[in-house]
Amino acid sequence: MNQFDETLNYIDRIQKAPTTEQVCLELLSVTEKFGLNALLAGTVPDPNTPLAEQKKHVLLCGWPVGWLDRYVQKNYVDRDPVVVRMKKSPGSFKWGEANELSKSDPVSQEVIGDAGCYDLRDGFAFPLYTLDGTPVVVSLGGPAFESSEENLSMIALVSTYAVGRGLQLSQKCRANDKRKALTERETECLRWAAVGKSEWEISQILGISEHTSEKHLLNAKAKLGAANRVHAVAEAIRLGYIS
Amino acid sequence: MFYALTTSQLMSQTRLWRSVHELRHQIFVEEMGWQDLARSDGLEIDEFDHDEAIHHLVVRNGELAGYQRMLPTTRPHLLTHVLTDLYEGVSPTGPDIYELTRYAVAPAYRDGRRGVSTVGTELIAGFVEWGLAIGVDKVIIEFEPMWVLRALQLHFLATPLGYQRTYGRQQVVATMLQFNRETLETVRRRRNHFQPVLTHLASEENEFRLAS
Numbered sequence: 334m335n336q337f338d339e340t341l342n343y344i345d346r347i348q349k350a351p352t353t354e355q356v357c358l359e360l361l362s363v364t365e366k367f368g369l370n371a372l373l374a375g376t377v378p379d380p381n382t383p384l385a386e387q388k389k390h391v392l393l394c395g396w397p398v399g400w401l402d403r404y405v406q407k408n409y410v411d412r413d414p415v416v417v418r419m420k421k422s423p424g425s426f427k428w429g430e431a432n433e434l435s436k437s438d439p440v441s442q443e444v445i446g447d448a449g450c451y452d453l454r455d456g457f458a459f460p461l462y463t464l465d466g467t468p469v470v471v472s473l474g475g476p477a478f479e480s481s482e483e484n485l486s487m488i489a490l491v492s493t494y495a496v497g498r499g500l501q502l503s504q505k506c507r508a509n510d511k512r513k514a515l516t517e518r519e520t521e522c523l524r525w526a527a528v529g530k531s532e533w534e535i536s537q538i539l540g541i542s543e544h545t546s547e548k549h550l551l552n553a554k555a556k557l558g559a560a561n562r563v564h565a566v567a568e569a570i571r572l573g574y575i576s
Numbered sequence: 577m578f579y580a581l582t583t584s585q586l587m588s589q590t591r592l593w594r595s596v597h598e599l600r601h602q603i604f605v606e607e608m609g610w611q612d613l614a615r616s617d618g619l620e621i622d623e624f625d626h627d628e629a630i631h632h633l634v635v636r637n638g639e640l641a642g643y644q645r646m647l648p649t650t651r652p653h654l655l656t657h658v659l660t661d662l663y664e665g666v667s668p669t670g671p672d673i674y675e676l677t678r679y680a681v682a683p684a685y686r687d688g689r690r691g692v693s694t695v696g697t698e699l700i701a702g703f704v705e706w707g708l709a710i711g712v713d714k715v716i717i718e719f720e721p722m723w724v725l726r727a728l729q730l731h732f733l734a735t736p737l738g739y740q741r742t743y744g745r746q747q748v749v750a751t752m753l754q755f756n757r758e759t760l761e762t763v764r765r766r767r768n769h770f771q772p773v774l775t776h777l778a779s780e781e782n783e784f785r786l787a788s
Contacts, residue, residue: 463729
């Protein structure tokens with residue numbers, strides 16, 4: 334298989350990955366060959382973002398265990414040479430260039446030293462821009478890496494597909510979160526509908542009018558974004574309202 | 577207003593035809609620096625403005641605000657005859673695949689720094705709607721790699737056709753974008769505009785008179 338077909342294969346696997354964790358693993362399987370065995374992709378939090386909020390900016394996390402926690406706990410993001418360099422100008426760059434720029438900042442030097450303890454010594458990073466212009470930083474690293482310009486642009490392209498897939502998956506998550514929760518009565522009605530009871534039967538079981546049971550079912554259907562009653566029951570099961 | 581016009585329909589609207597080729601010259605020659613396309617009359621026209629090309633126009637207040645050209649892949653197009661180093665193996669062709677070229681938003685209608693303007697998203701909604709209506713569900717685009725992410729956000733299924741190359745100061749990657757109803761709905765949700773954008777020529781001749 335030639336290198337281009339291989340790239341297509343990776344992209345195909347990334348676009349079919351069901352979770353952001355899987356997207357991350359697929360991407361790492363590509364970058365590892367070039368000595369890049371760790372990666373992080375996310376939006377940059379504004380300076381002074383509370384520590385608890387910072388992790389929400391992470392889209393794909395393939396950093397060594399413990400490093401993200403330490404990074405957040407030490408509030409490194411504002412002084413990370415990679416982030417500082419990214420804010421200065423667009424385009425891709427090697428970590429070394431970024432480190433050079435932050436040479437005089439002791440906190441930045443601490444970030445570099447600390448990353449080294451997690452075997453993150455060299456890498457490269459680049460920004461991607463979403464539809465509304467928000468930058469997403471992709472940073473890839475490892476103990477040492479060596480790569481031609483051509484390989485770097487291949488890695489950047491595959492990473493773009495990974496971030497795109499990550500955004501699709503997180504949008505889906507948010508869309509689900511936005512759904513209004515079902516009330517107890519609506520859930521009750523769905524539970525009986527799931528075992529084949531009619532509106533009239535449900536009304537008799539619950540001691541409510543037939544009209545009311547119909548209304549509960551219609552509301553549940555709307556909240557679940559379901560096309561019909563069968564779909565509503567299926568969604569309620571999937572989301573754990575009924576079993 | 578979004579219009580899809582054949583070359584002869586466009587040529588019958590003299591002023592609009594002129595605005596199209598002026599806009600293309602302004603964006604691709606003067607702004608992007610593609611000197612090969614420069615012409616002393618300030619109108620960018622090439623051999624692909626043939627009778628099977630479809631011109632997509634976004635008109636705002638009687639003025640041309642956005643443009644893109646759709647070329648059938650069943651006859652010579654940019655990827656097969658000009659940008660031949662942008663694909664590996666065999667380039668995809670067929671009646672269900674068009675090539676989208678000369679995507680342009682007039683400077684006055686751009687928003688922000690890196691976001692996509694409402695004219696830009698109208699061009700996108702427009703070609704998806706236009707394609708779905710006539711059985712076209714794939715377009716080939718040679719664009720900057722940053723567009724890949726935007727396309728994925730809009731739920732296009734994207735496939736690169738080759739490696740990215742540098743043309744002047746620009747990086748370009750040929751990509752095939754496949755779309756369906758879900759893509760259209762995502763684009764519409766993004767725009768917060770759910771009505772079809774494609775306007776049929778016959779009912780809209782007045783709009784064009786305004787422009788001429």
